[in-house]
Amino acid sequence: MISKETRGIVLYNREFRESDKLVKLFTETDGKRMFFVKQAAQSKLAAVIQPLTVADFLVKLNLNGLSYIDDFREVAPYKAINADLFKLSYATYIMALADAAIPDNQVDTALFAFLEKTLALMDEGLDYEVLTLIFEIQLLERFGVQLNFHECVCCHRIGLPFDFSFRYSGLLCPAHYDQDRSRAHLNPNVPYLIDRFQSLSFDELRSISLKDDTKAQLRQFVDSLYEDYVGLRLKSKAFIDDLAKWGDIMK
Ligand SMILES: [Zn+2]
Numbered sequence: 019m020i021s022k023e024t025r026g027i028v029l030y031n032r033e034f035r036e037s038d039k040l041v042k043l044f045t046e047t048d049g050k051r052m053f054f055v056k057q058a059a060q061s062k063l064a065a066v067i068q069p070l071t072v073a074d075f076l077v078k079l080n081l082n083g084l085s086y087i088d089d090f091r092e093v094a095p096y097k098a099i100n101a102d103l104f105k106l107s108y109a110t111y112i113m114a115l116a117d118a119a120i121p122d123n124q125v126d127t128a129l130f131a132f133l134e135k136t137l138a139l140m141d142e143g144l145d146y147e148v149l150t151l152i153f154e155i156q157l158l159e160r161f162g163v164q165l166n167f168h169e170c171v172c173c174h175r176i177g178l179p180f181d182f183s184f185r186y187s188g189l190l191c192p193a194h195y196d197q198d199r200s201r202a203h204l205n206p207n208v209p210y211l212i213d214r215f216q217s218l219s220f221d222e223l224r225s226i227s228l229k230d231d232t233k234a235q236l237r238q239f240v241d242s243l244y245e246d247y248v249g250l251r252l253k254s255k256a257f258i259d260d261l262a263k264w265g266d267i268m269k
Pocket residue numbers: 170171172173174175190191192193194
């Protein structure tokens with residue numbers, strides 16, 4: 019057992035035996051780990067093990083089994099996210115995506131920082147749909163998917179009104195559209211924005227603002243990228259898709 023202090027995000031918790039809980043934390047120092055909390059309801063940890071909580075945890079890490087949380091400080095629940103069903107659904111989805119993207123016990127401080135920052139900006143009121151799209155694009159690499167949205171796969175020219183080809187797994191410029199009859203027929207704005215999203219830094223996240231129809235086109239294309247290249251089926255994503263359908267009916 020190793021005792022240490024680490025910042026951590028609660029990904030989820032679940033019942034374990036009669037009144038205990040298992041809590042999955044994404045820790046900054048040691049990746050994702052499962053923690054055992056005895057008598058969870060009566061425990062002083064009760065409030066801090068709710069999903070979408072970030073805190074500094076004092077933990078005992080066990081390399082071969084369950085780990086334990088001894089104490090915590092600097093708790094910051096994401097208040098605005100928890101008060102809004104839409105924000106909450108998107109935040110839950112990006113946490114599930116981060117959980118799926120890397121194996122447990124693998125240290126990934128960059129992903130931890132990116133998740134914490136994205137959740138903080140969602141909580142602050144930035145566009146959660148756009149933040150989610152950026153998160154999805156930047157996470158593709160973690161799933162082993164490396165796509166170039168910067169240049170034509172045939173002639174390597176840049177800065178043109180590109181389309182995407184699933185057959186070539188890359189962009190086609192107008193001179194090479196005819197290489198793939200079943201190219202995606204995207205609005206050229208879509209690959210342009212995805213190219214920007216791939217290399218966006220934290221500071222730039224604030225400056226992104228998109229129209230609704232652009233967001234809808236990006237959503238459709240990013241969904242097809244995940245379907246074709248990642249093949250992930252997350253319950254939290256299905257929930258977002260259902261929410262969107264209900265939203266349409268209400269309009
Ligand atoms: Zn070309």
